[in-house]
Amino acid sequence: MIYVLALVILLIAYLTAVSSKDLIRLLVSLELMFGAVFLTLIPLFTAAPETALGIAIVAIFVSSCELLILIAALILFDREKKSVLVDSVVVGGEER
Amino acid sequence: MGAVLLALAVFTVLFALGVLLTRDNFYAVVFMSATMILIAALYAVFQLQAVSILMIFIFVGAIGMVTIVLAATYRREAERQFSPRWAVFTAVAAFSAAYYLLTQHASQATAAGFELTLTPDLLLLVSSMAALIILVALSALRLMGGVSS
Numbered sequence: 001m002i003y004v005l006a007l008v009i010l011l012i013a014y015l016t017a018v019s020s021k022d023l024i025r026l027l028v029s030l031e032l033m034f035g036a037v038f039l040t041l042i043p044l045f046t047a048a049p050e051t052a053l054g055i056a057i058v059a060i061f062v063s064s065c066e067l068l069i070l071i072a073a074l075i076l077f078d079r080e081k082k083s084v085l086v087d088s089v090v091v092g093g094e095e096r
Numbered sequence: 097m098g099a100v101l102l103a104l105a106v107f108t109v110l111f112a113l114g115v116l117l118t119r120d121n122f123y124a125v126v127f128m129s130a131t132m133i134l135i136a137a138l139y140a141v142f143q144l145q146a147v148s149i150l151m152i153f154i155f156v157g158a159i160g161m162v163t164i165v166l167a168a169t170y171r172r173e174a175e176r177q178f179s180p181r182w183a184v185f186t187a188v189a190a191f192s193a194a195y196y197l198l199t200q201h202a203s204q205a206t207a208a209g210f211e212l213t214l215t216p217d218l219l220l221l222v223s224s225m226a227a228l229i230i231l232v233a234l235s236a237l238r239l240m241g242g243v244s245s
Contacts, residue, residue, distance in 0.1 A: 002138075004194045005105045009131070012112045015186045019179040024121045024167050028128045031159065032115060035128075035135045038151065042142055054221060056147045061225035064154045065232040071162055072236035084170050 006039035023074050023084045030070070034063045100141055108134040121167040129160040154229075 013032035020026045038059065044052040074084065081088045111134060114127035132155045139148040 001101065001105065003197050005108060005138075007193050007197065008109055008190055009112045009135075011186045011190045012109070012116050015179070015182055016116045018182045019116070022121065022170075024163075024170055025124060027163060027166075028115055028121070028124050031128055031155065031163065032112060032131060035132050035155070039135055039138065042139065042144070045142065045144060050215070050218070053147065053218060057150065057218065057221055057225060060147075060150055060154055061229055064159050065229055067159050068162075068229070068232050068236050071159075071166060072239050074166070076239065078170065 002039055002042050006036045009039065010036035021086055023077065023086060023089075026086065027067070027070055027074060031067060034067075037063075101138070104134055104138050104141065108138070120171075122164070122171055125160070125164045125167045129156050129164070132156050132160065 010033060013029045013036060016029035016032065017026055020029060038056070041052055041056050041059070044055070077089075078084050108131055111127050111131040115124045115131065118124050118127060133152060136148040136151040136156075139145075139151065
Protein backbone atom coordinates (compact mmCIF):
# COMPACT_ATOMS: atom_id res chain seq x y z
CA MET A 1 0.00 0.00 0.00
CA ILE A 2 2.92 2.34 0.73
CA TYR A 3 4.24 1.92 -2.82
CA VAL A 4 0.82 2.62 -4.32
CA LEU A 5 0.43 5.71 -2.14
CA ALA A 6 3.89 6.93 -3.16
CA LEU A 7 3.06 6.30 -6.80
CA VAL A 8 -0.22 8.22 -6.60
CA ILE A 9 1.44 11.20 -4.91
CA LEU A 10 4.30 11.11 -7.43
CA LEU A 11 1.87 11.14 -10.36
CA ILE A 12 -0.13 13.99 -8.80
CA ALA A 13 3.17 15.88 -8.43
CA TYR A 14 4.09 15.16 -12.07
CA LEU A 15 0.67 16.36 -13.20
CA THR A 16 1.09 19.52 -11.12
CA ALA A 17 4.52 20.08 -12.67
CA VAL A 18 3.33 19.74 -16.28
CA SER A 19 0.25 21.86 -15.60
CA SER A 20 2.03 24.63 -13.72
CA LYS A 21 2.05 28.11 -15.19
CA ASP A 22 4.45 29.68 -12.72
CA LEU A 23 7.69 28.62 -11.05
CA ILE A 24 6.25 28.67 -7.51
CA ARG A 25 3.83 25.86 -8.39
CA LEU A 26 6.72 24.01 -10.05
CA LEU A 27 8.70 24.27 -6.79
CA VAL A 28 5.73 22.99 -4.80
CA SER A 29 5.34 20.03 -7.15
CA LEU A 30 9.02 19.21 -6.70
CA GLU A 31 8.64 19.18 -2.92
CA LEU A 32 5.66 16.85 -3.35
CA MET A 33 7.83 14.54 -5.48
CA PHE A 34 10.40 14.39 -2.69
CA GLY A 35 7.62 13.48 -0.27
CA ALA A 36 6.64 10.58 -2.52
CA VAL A 37 10.24 9.42 -2.69
CA PHE A 38 10.52 9.46 1.12
CA LEU A 39 7.46 7.23 1.32
CA THR A 40 9.19 4.54 -0.72
CA LEU A 41 11.94 4.40 1.93
CA ILE A 42 9.58 3.02 4.59
CA PRO A 43 9.70 -0.64 3.36
CA LEU A 44 13.50 -0.47 3.34
CA PHE A 45 13.40 -0.13 7.13
CA THR A 46 12.19 -3.75 7.40
CA ALA A 47 15.30 -5.11 5.67
CA ALA A 48 18.08 -2.85 6.93
CA PRO A 49 16.88 -0.26 9.47
CA GLU A 50 20.22 1.45 10.12
CA THR A 51 21.11 1.70 6.43
CA ALA A 52 17.63 2.98 5.68
CA LEU A 53 17.95 5.61 8.42
CA GLY A 54 21.28 6.75 6.95
CA ILE A 55 19.77 6.95 3.46
CA ALA A 56 16.74 8.83 4.83
CA ILE A 57 18.93 11.38 6.64
CA VAL A 58 21.10 11.98 3.55
CA ALA A 59 18.04 12.17 1.28
CA ILE A 60 16.20 14.64 3.53
CA PHE A 61 19.16 16.99 3.91
CA VAL A 62 20.35 16.83 0.30
CA SER A 63 16.86 17.38 -1.11
CA SER A 64 16.33 20.33 1.21
CA CYS A 65 19.65 21.79 0.00
CA GLU A 66 18.45 21.38 -3.56
CA LEU A 67 15.19 23.13 -2.74
CA LEU A 68 17.08 25.98 -1.07
CA ILE A 69 19.16 26.47 -4.22
CA LEU A 70 16.01 26.36 -6.33
CA ILE A 71 14.38 29.02 -4.14
CA ALA A 72 17.47 31.22 -4.56
CA ALA A 73 17.41 30.60 -8.32
CA LEU A 74 13.73 31.52 -8.43
CA ILE A 75 14.37 34.83 -6.66
CA LEU A 76 17.29 35.59 -9.00
CA PHE A 77 15.11 34.70 -12.00
CA ASP A 78 12.45 37.14 -10.81
CA ARG A 79 15.08 39.87 -10.41
CA GLU A 80 16.28 39.23 -13.97
CA LYS A 81 12.97 38.77 -15.77
CA LYS A 82 10.55 40.57 -13.41
CA SER A 83 8.31 37.53 -13.65
CA VAL A 84 7.97 34.02 -12.24
CA LEU A 85 5.86 32.68 -15.10
CA VAL A 86 6.96 29.47 -16.80
CA ASP A 87 6.44 31.17 -20.18
CA SER A 88 9.24 33.60 -19.43
CA VAL A 89 11.76 30.76 -19.09
CA VAL A 90 13.80 30.56 -22.29
CA VAL A 91 16.75 28.44 -23.29
CA GLY A 92 20.07 30.05 -24.16
CA GLY A 93 19.79 32.50 -27.04
CA GLU A 94 16.07 31.99 -27.56
CA GLU A 95 14.18 35.25 -28.07
CA ARG A 96 10.65 35.78 -26.86
CA MET B 97 -3.26 0.07 12.78
CA GLY B 98 -4.47 -0.78 9.28
CA ALA B 99 -7.38 1.64 9.59
CA VAL B 100 -5.05 4.42 10.76
CA LEU B 101 -2.74 3.77 7.81
CA LEU B 102 -5.64 3.78 5.38
CA ALA B 103 -7.05 7.01 6.82
CA LEU B 104 -3.64 8.68 6.66
CA ALA B 105 -3.16 7.48 3.07
CA VAL B 106 -6.57 8.83 2.01
CA PHE B 107 -5.93 12.23 3.62
CA THR B 108 -2.44 12.37 2.10
CA VAL B 109 -3.85 11.83 -1.39
CA LEU B 110 -6.63 14.37 -0.77
CA PHE B 111 -4.17 17.05 0.33
CA ALA B 112 -1.88 16.24 -2.63
CA LEU B 113 -4.91 16.66 -4.92
CA GLY B 114 -5.48 20.01 -3.19
CA VAL B 115 -2.05 21.13 -4.43
CA LEU B 116 -3.08 20.22 -7.97
CA LEU B 117 -6.58 21.65 -7.96
CA THR B 118 -6.29 24.87 -5.97
CA ARG B 119 -6.04 28.09 -7.98
CA ASP B 120 -3.97 30.07 -5.49
CA ASN B 121 -0.27 29.26 -5.04
CA PHE B 122 -0.43 30.21 -1.37
CA TYR B 123 -3.00 27.51 -0.64
CA ALA B 124 -1.04 25.09 -2.83
CA VAL B 125 1.95 25.51 -0.50
CA VAL B 126 -0.27 25.09 2.57
CA PHE B 127 -1.69 21.86 1.10
CA MET B 128 1.85 20.71 0.29
CA SER B 129 2.94 21.31 3.89
CA ALA B 130 -0.07 19.36 5.14
CA THR B 131 0.84 16.50 2.77
CA MET B 132 4.40 16.46 4.12
CA ILE B 133 3.09 16.40 7.71
CA LEU B 134 0.88 13.42 6.83
CA ILE B 135 3.82 11.63 5.17
CA ALA B 136 5.82 12.25 8.36
CA ALA B 137 2.84 10.91 10.34
CA LEU B 138 3.04 7.71 8.27
CA TYR B 139 6.65 7.38 9.41
CA ALA B 140 5.50 7.91 13.00
CA VAL B 141 2.90 5.15 12.63
CA PHE B 142 5.77 2.77 11.80
CA GLN B 143 7.59 3.89 14.99
CA LEU B 144 10.13 5.90 12.99
CA GLN B 145 9.78 9.05 15.06
CA ALA B 146 13.36 10.22 14.40
CA VAL B 147 12.76 10.44 10.64
CA SER B 148 9.30 11.85 11.20
CA ILE B 149 10.57 14.72 13.35
CA LEU B 150 13.44 15.40 10.95
CA MET B 151 11.02 15.61 8.02
CA ILE B 152 8.64 17.93 9.85
CA PHE B 153 11.46 20.21 11.04
CA ILE B 154 13.15 20.48 7.65
CA PHE B 155 10.37 20.12 5.08
CA VAL B 156 7.61 21.94 6.95
CA GLY B 157 9.53 24.09 9.41
CA ALA B 158 12.26 25.33 7.09
CA ILE B 159 11.58 24.70 3.39
CA GLY B 160 7.78 24.82 3.77
CA MET B 161 7.85 28.16 5.59
CA VAL B 162 10.25 29.70 3.06
CA THR B 163 8.01 28.49 0.23
CA ILE B 164 4.93 29.89 1.98
CA VAL B 165 6.65 33.28 2.29
CA LEU B 166 7.70 33.06 -1.36
CA ALA B 167 4.17 32.19 -2.49
CA ALA B 168 2.74 35.03 -0.39
CA THR B 169 5.29 37.50 -1.82
CA TYR B 170 4.72 36.53 -5.44
CA ARG B 171 0.99 36.23 -5.03
CA ARG B 172 -0.79 36.97 -8.27
CA GLU B 173 -4.20 36.54 -9.80
CA ALA B 174 -5.36 33.03 -9.07
CA GLU B 175 -6.00 30.82 -12.07
CA ARG B 176 -6.54 27.15 -12.57
CA GLN B 177 -3.29 25.32 -13.26
CA PHE B 178 -4.60 21.95 -14.34
CA SER B 179 -4.08 20.24 -17.67
CA PRO B 180 -6.94 17.77 -18.47
CA ARG B 181 -5.00 16.15 -21.33
CA TRP B 182 -2.11 15.23 -19.04
CA ALA B 183 -4.60 14.12 -16.38
CA VAL B 184 -5.85 11.34 -18.68
CA PHE B 185 -2.32 9.99 -19.22
CA THR B 186 -1.58 10.27 -15.51
CA ALA B 187 -4.77 8.43 -14.55
CA VAL B 188 -4.00 5.58 -16.97
CA ALA B 189 -0.43 5.32 -15.65
CA ALA B 190 -1.64 5.40 -12.03
CA PHE B 191 -4.24 2.66 -12.55
CA SER B 192 -1.91 0.34 -14.45
CA ALA B 193 0.98 0.75 -12.01
CA ALA B 194 -1.26 0.48 -8.95
CA TYR B 195 -2.86 -2.68 -10.38
CA TYR B 196 0.59 -4.18 -10.95
CA LEU B 197 1.81 -3.30 -7.46
CA LEU B 198 -1.33 -4.55 -5.73
CA THR B 199 -1.38 -7.86 -7.63
CA GLN B 200 2.34 -8.51 -7.13
CA HIS B 201 2.15 -7.80 -3.37
CA ALA B 202 5.39 -5.90 -3.67
CA SER B 203 5.26 -4.28 -0.25
CA GLN B 204 5.69 -6.66 2.64
CA ALA B 205 6.13 -3.93 5.24
CA THR B 206 4.07 -4.39 8.33
CA ALA B 207 2.96 -1.88 10.89
CA ALA B 208 4.74 -3.81 13.63
CA GLY B 209 7.31 -1.07 14.09
CA PHE B 210 11.07 -0.89 13.89
CA GLU B 211 13.76 -0.58 16.49
CA LEU B 212 16.09 2.29 15.77
CA THR B 213 19.05 3.49 17.75
CA LEU B 214 20.93 6.69 17.04
CA THR B 215 24.53 5.49 16.92
CA PRO B 216 27.49 7.94 17.04
CA ASP B 217 27.96 7.36 13.29
CA LEU B 218 24.43 8.51 12.57
CA LEU B 219 24.82 11.52 14.86
CA LEU B 220 27.99 12.43 12.97
CA LEU B 221 26.06 12.06 9.72
CA VAL B 222 23.29 14.36 10.99
CA SER B 223 25.88 16.96 12.11
CA SER B 224 27.65 16.82 8.74
CA MET B 225 24.37 17.20 6.89
CA ALA B 226 23.34 20.12 9.12
CA ALA B 227 26.69 21.77 8.35
CA LEU B 228 26.05 21.14 4.64
CA ILE B 229 22.64 22.78 4.73
CA ILE B 230 24.05 25.83 6.58
CA LEU B 231 26.81 26.09 3.97
CA VAL B 232 24.32 25.87 1.12
CA ALA B 233 22.04 28.45 2.77
CA LEU B 234 24.97 30.86 3.19
CA SER B 235 26.03 30.27 -0.43
CA ALA B 236 22.48 30.97 -1.59
CA LEU B 237 22.42 34.19 0.46
CA ARG B 238 25.76 35.22 -1.01
CA LEU B 239 24.45 34.45 -4.50
CA MET B 240 21.51 36.76 -3.94
CA GLY B 241 23.70 39.50 -2.52
CA GLY B 242 22.32 39.18 1.00
CA VAL B 243 25.74 38.74 2.59
CA SER B 244 28.62 41.08 1.85
CA SER B 245 32.07 39.53 1.59
